[in-house]
Amino acid sequence: MITVAEALDHLFALAAPLEVERVPLLDAEGRVLAEPVAARRDQPPFPASAMDGYAVVEAIPGATLTVIGESAAGHGFDGAVSAGQAVRIFTGAPVPPGAARIVIQEDVTRDGDRITIGTNLDENAYIRSAGTDFRSGDRVEAPRRLTPQDIALLASMNIPEVPVRRRPVVALISTGDELVMPGEEPGRDQIIASNTFGLHALLRQLGAKPRLLPIAHDNVASLETVLGLAEGADLVITIGGASVGDHDLVAQVAAGMGMERAFHKVAMRPGKPLMSGQLGGAMMIGLPGNPVSAMVCGHVFVAPVIRAMLGLPKAPTPRSRAPLAAPLGANGPREHYMRARLDASGLTAFERQDSSLLSVLGAANALIVRPVSDGARAAGDIVDYIAL
Numbered sequence: 001m002i003t004v005a006e007a008l009d010h011l012f013a014l015a016a017p018l019e020v021e022r023v024p025l026l027d028a029e030g031r032v033l034a035e036p037v038a039a040r041r042d043q044p045p046f047p048a049s050a051m052d053g054y055a056v057v058e059a060i061p062g063a064t065l066t067v068i069g070e071s072a073a074g075h076g077f078d079g080a081v082s083a084g085q086a087v088r089i090f091t092g093a094p095v096p097p098g099a100a101r102i103v104i105q106e107d108v109t110r111d112g113d114r115i116t117i118g119t120n121l122d123e124n125a126y127i128r129s130a131g132t133d134f135r136s137g138d139r140v141e142a143p144r145r146l147t148p149q150d151i152a153l154l155a156s157m158n159i160p161e162v163p164v165r166r167r168p169v170v171a172l173i174s175t176g177d178e179l180v181m182p183g184e185e186p187g188r189d190q191i192i193a194s195n196t197f198g199l200h201a202l203l204r205q206l207g208a209k210p211r212l213l214p215i216a217h218d219n220v221a222s223l224e225t226v227l228g229l230a231e232g233a234d235l236v237i238t239i240g241g242a243s244v245g246d247h248d249l250v251a252q253v254a255a256g257m258g259m260e261r262a263f264h265k266v267a268m269r270p271g272k273p274l275m276s277g278q279l280g281g282a283m284m285i286g287l288p289g290n291p292v293s294a295m296v297c298g299h300v301f302v303a304p305v306i307r308a309m310l311g312l313p314k315a316p317t318p319r320s321r322a323p324l325a326a327p328l329g330a331n332g333p334r335e336h337y338m339r340a341r342l343d344a345s346g347l348t349a350f351e352r353q354d355s356s357l358l359s360v361l362g363a364a365n366a367l368i369v370r371p372v373s374d375g376a377r378a379a380g381d382i383v384d385y386i387a388l
């Protein structure tokens with residue numbers, strides 16, 4: 001069995017960044033910017049007022065000035081201001097040449113076209129110089145996943161379209177005679193397919209395009225048919241049938257269809273029967289069927305693969321560190337991803353860690369990562385975890 005780190009290296013070797021496509025800014029949220037983008041203008045493009053008030057050369061307390069015109073946002077004043085004069089100005093409007101500061105209207109009394117400057121002045125100049133936000137040519141660097149804040153910045157830079165990585169198309173295949181879809185009537189020995197749904201949601205969150213294929217039965221012909229339907233996907237994910245039982249046929253069938261296997265079995269818990277390889281033009285990952293195993297492998301392996309396909313750095317799912325709120329026994333020979341709850345007192349692993357328990361996974365907000373052969377841990381010890 002290989003380690004989790006070795007498995008990730010194999011997966012990264014198979015996961016190439018996808019092509020670049022251009023999308024309108026309105027469709028760019030959550031997409032991964034593929035190339036740096038440069039601002040097409042300065043912002044603000046002119047010195048702009050930060051307040052409603054009067055643009056003046058100098059603000060002498062008690063002085064009286066003549067208002068010679070108005071500068072509003074979108075309609076600047078056509079001229080300059082000289083000593084003894086003021087231009088009525090509003091937030092965002094161009095500051096006329098000659099003006100050195102804005103006196104806010106709260107500090108002024110007005111009588112017709114005359115203003116008198118108050119004696120207790122707010123000293124701020126309230127002028128935003130041209131380019132204080134960004135200059136033409138300033139860059140938004142790539143790769144980065146675009147946030148709503150990034151979209152606002154790019155719009156301000158006058159960039160209507162951005163280059164992003166194509167979303168990876170991921171075929172999701174559940175395998176097993178015992179499975180029916182949610183909403184269907186299960187037979188006596190049947191259960192509901194849950195893993196495909198959890199992974200579908202995870203893949204969407206990661207920015208992939210999941211395609212749910214029909215459930216494959218536990219026989220060679222059915223598996224071949226459904227794997228055939230995955231044609232055109234960038235990544236094929238099978239769920240279940242990965243272990244050693246008589247009906248665990250995924251590795252055998254995939255091999256028969258020409259899969260070049262990179263590895264099968266990883267020293268982790270849950271998730272041991274994980275496999276991966278190259279199947280035709282697609283990368284393939286075979287996930288274990290136990291529901292928690294499939295979801296944990298989704299976070300630990302599928303997520304980094306999708307990020308790599310999107311052109312983000314090839315890196316494990318980020319870990320954080322926190323103290324244990326309760327002690328933990330020693331770990332065995334497999335890296336253990338323990339379902340846990342993180343709150344103000346620290347991390348508490350759930351009592352029940354069986355890999356079939358989706359109710360426990362659903363209650364967890366963290367996976368404590370126990371290294372191979374980690375000794376017993378006391379409350380207060382700092383450990384690694386993955387946030388869920």
Ligand SMILES: Nc1nc2c(c(=O)[nH]1)N[C@H]1C(S)=C(S)[C@@H](COP(=O)(O)OP(=O)(O)OC[C@H]3O[C@@H](n4cnc5c(N)ncnc54)[C@H](O)[C@@H]3O)O[C@H]1N2
Binds near residue numbers: 191240244
């Ligand atoms: N003798 C051994 N038995 C098992 C071993 C082993 O090393 N030796 N490994 C165990 C481990 S660890 C895991 S994990 C499971 C995984 O096996 P498979 O990948 O072959 O999964 P299945 O046998 O098909 O299913 C396991 C379990 O999960 C349920 N399942 C499967 N798919 C779904 C789905 N899409 N949605 C919901 N539930 C699903 C299935 O009904 C089974 O209950 O093998 C152990 N056995």
Ligand code: MOO
Binds near residue numbers: 268269272290293
């Ligand atoms: O590795 Mo299995 O995934 O422990 O339940």
